C-alpha cells in the first residue's frame with residue numbers, strides 16, 4: 001500500500017498525525033496475521049505540503065513501487081492532485097480526511113477509483129453555518145484562503161447556510177503565503193461583526209488569531225476541521241474559540257476509547273482527528289483487501305465501494321454511491337489548551 005502525506009512543510013502536523021494513526025493500525029493488523037496470509041507493507045512518501053510534489057509522489061507509488069492501492073491525502077488540494085494520477089492509472093485511492101466535494105465527484109461524475117472515509121464540506125459548511133446562527137451571531141465576517149480548494153469550498157457551503165439566518169458583513173480573502181493579516185483584520189473590525197469565520201488551516205489560524213488580538217478585535221472566531229492541530233490548542237489567542245471536526249477524544253463510544261488508549265500507549269499523546277482518520281483509513285483498506293480476496297487493484301476498488309457499517313474509531317463507515325461516508329460532526333471548543341467537546345451534529 002502506498003501512503004502520501006505532508007510529513008513536512010506548511011501543514012506538517014496533518015501528515016504526521018495521519019501517518020501515526022496509520023502506523024498504529026498497520027502494526028495491529030500485521031500482528032494479528034496481516035491479510036490474505038501476508039503482512040502488509042506501507043511505502044510512505046512525503047509531499048512537503050505541496051500539490052505538485054503530491055503528483056510526483058503518487059506517480060512513484062503507482063508506477064514504480066507498483067502499490068495495490070494508495071492512502072492519502074489530508075488536504076483536499078493535494079488529494080485532488082494525487083487523485084488525478086490514481087484515476088488515470090486505475091489505482092484505488094482512499095483519502096482519510098479530505099472533505100472538498102470535488103475529491104470524489106467532479107462535474108457531476110463520480111470518480112471510479114477515489115474514495116474517502118469522511119464527510120464532505122457540503123455537510124460541514126452547513127453545520128458550521130447552523131452553529132454560527134445558533135450561537136446568536138447575527139453578523140459574521142469571513143476569511144477565505146483563495147489558494148486552497150478546501151477553504152473556498154467550505155466558505156461557499158457556509159455562506160449558503162448562514163445567510164438564511166444572519167448577515168455576512170465582510171468577506172476577506174488571502175493567499176496561502178500571507179503572513180500579515182492586519183489589513184483584512186482592520187476592515188473586519190470596521191464592519192463590526194459578532195464573530196469571524198475562518199475556513200482555513202491551522203497554520204493560517206495561528207497567524208490570524210494573535211494579529212486580531214493585537215489590533216483589538218476581540219470577537220469570537222470559529223472554523224472547520226482545518227483548525228485541528230496541537231498548535232491551535234497551544235495558542236493563547238485560540239482559547240475560547242470553536243471549530244467543527246471529525247471526532248472528539250472525549251466521546252464515550254468504546255471504539256474511541258480503545259483507540260485513544262492504544263494511541264497514547266504508543267505515542268504518549270492524545271490523538272487528533274487526522275490520527276483517528278489515518279488509523280481508520282488503514283483498517284478500512286485492509287478490510288477491503290481481505291474482502292477482495294486477492295491482491296488486485298480492480299478487486300480492491302470494488303471492495304472499497306462496498307464498504308458497509310465498518311466500525312471505525314471515527315464512527316461507523318459506509319461508503320455511499322458518491323464514494324463518501326456519512327458521519328456525525330462534532331463542535332469543539334478550545335479550552336485550557338485542550339479540545340473540549342461542545343456539541344454533536346448527527347449525519348444528514
Ligand code: PHE
Pocket residue numbers: 014074075076077097098099100150225226227228246273274
Ligand atoms: N478536511 C481538510 C481538507 O480537506 C483536511 C483536514 C482533515 C484537516 C481533518 C484537519 C482535520 O483539506
